[in-house]
Amino acid sequence: MSDTLRDPSPYHDDLRLAHVLADSVEEITMSRFGAADLQVESKPDLTPVTEADREAERVIRENLKRARPRDAIKGEEFGTSGDADRLWIIDPIDGTKNYVRGVPVWATLIALVDAGTPVVGLVAAPALHRRWWAAQGTGAWTGRSLTSATSISVSKVDTLADASLSYSSFNGWAERGKDMDLFRLSKECWRSRAYGDFFSHMLVAQGSVDIAPEPELEDYDMAALVPIVTEAGGRFTGLDGRPGCWSGNGVSTNGLLHDEVLARVGDDSPAPSLIPGD
Structure with missing residues (x-):
């Protein structure tokens, strides 16, 4: 069993859920990545959005409503729903400009904010075959899943x-x-x-x-x-x-x-x- 499960963080279940949410949209985002018929539109701020962005956020929202019905949700594509101290913040595809040009540096970002503090974060970059994640008190990790992970830490460079x-x-x-x-x-x-x-x-x-x-x-x-x-x-x-x-x-x-x-x-x-x- 991975060392990621040792620490008694109160947000372990939420971190597990974040992985489940990322799993639920990986097929959607990967199946449309590089597709010749990918539909790309411009939002009012002139940034691009694809049908994959919207479908991925829709799926995450539906799963969150079932798993955490009392929590609020905020996403890039569909705004905020609910009013609670616990707020899930979603970017279904961070790096959409890369996504539409076939550059593999893009990711699904899933966070839980509790009373104004980000306490869970997961970055899933399936085209890079990598994820990074952490919950308050767990340390930070990278790998493909909770049970196959490597602990990470920042550098010691001081100049x-x-x-x-x-x-x-x-x-x-x-x-x-x-x-x-x-x-x-x-x-x-x-x-x-x-x-x-x-x-x-x-x-x-x-x-x-x-x-x-x-x-x-x-x-x-x-x-x-x-x-x-x-x-x-x-x-x-x-x-x-x-x-x-x-x-x-x-x-x-x-x-x-x-x-x-x-x-x-x-x-x-x-x-x-x-x-x-x-």
């Missing part, structure tokens, strides 16, 4: 000159007037690459990358990432330094470099709170 940085793109930084700040940070680091989306943060959690800042994110882009990074020993905050996924942007690090990163690309003043119920 920017030895650090590896991953980002998504420079466009959002330019809109914030921070593109030169990011450029200067990248020049201070040993290496920079644009792995992008969820993948940057999972590489931080497993110690392959040390810094991953992003200037524009929604809570459904981040909620599942937070427990994984923090249980791996890292830090995940907004660019305003506030912990969690409520700042409209995010930065994950191994913790040792976090304050230095915020000093270079962070916000000068905190953003308005986006925490549910605030």
Whole structure:
């Protein structure tokens, strides 16, 4: 039996459920990945959405309503239903632009937030044959299932000159007037690459990358990432330094470099709170 089952976390059953939910949509997302007749539309914010996004979220919602009828649900495609301290946050396909172009770096993100704190996170990337997950108190793990997993932890790199940085793109930084700040940070680091989306943060959690800042994110882009990074020993905050996924942007690090990163690309003043119920 995997060591992932040893710790007495109150969220173990929820973590198991997250794996079941990811299993339930993997056939949907994989069967449409690379399909010649994949239907792609533009949402009002001009980001793409496919029938796979919508069908995957619909299936997850139906399963959650049966398994956790008292919990609230928020998804990228269908908004929020219910009003409870326990809130499931879903991104059925994070990295849709990759998905529609046949790039295998995309994932289903499933998170449980309890009283404003992300306590369960699962990132399922079936085209990469990988999952990453954590629940509060369990540590962070990667593998294909709960019973076949490897513990992960962030790196011990403590100087920017030895650090590896991953980002998504420079466009959002330019809109914030921070593109030169990011450029200067990248020049201070040993290496920079644009792995992008969820993948940057999972590489931080497993110690392959040390810094991953992003200037524009929604809570459904981040909620599942937070427990994984923090249980791996890292830090995940907004660019305003506030912990969690409520700042409209995010930065994950191994913790040792976090304050230095915020000093270079962070916000000068905190953003308005986006925490549910605030």
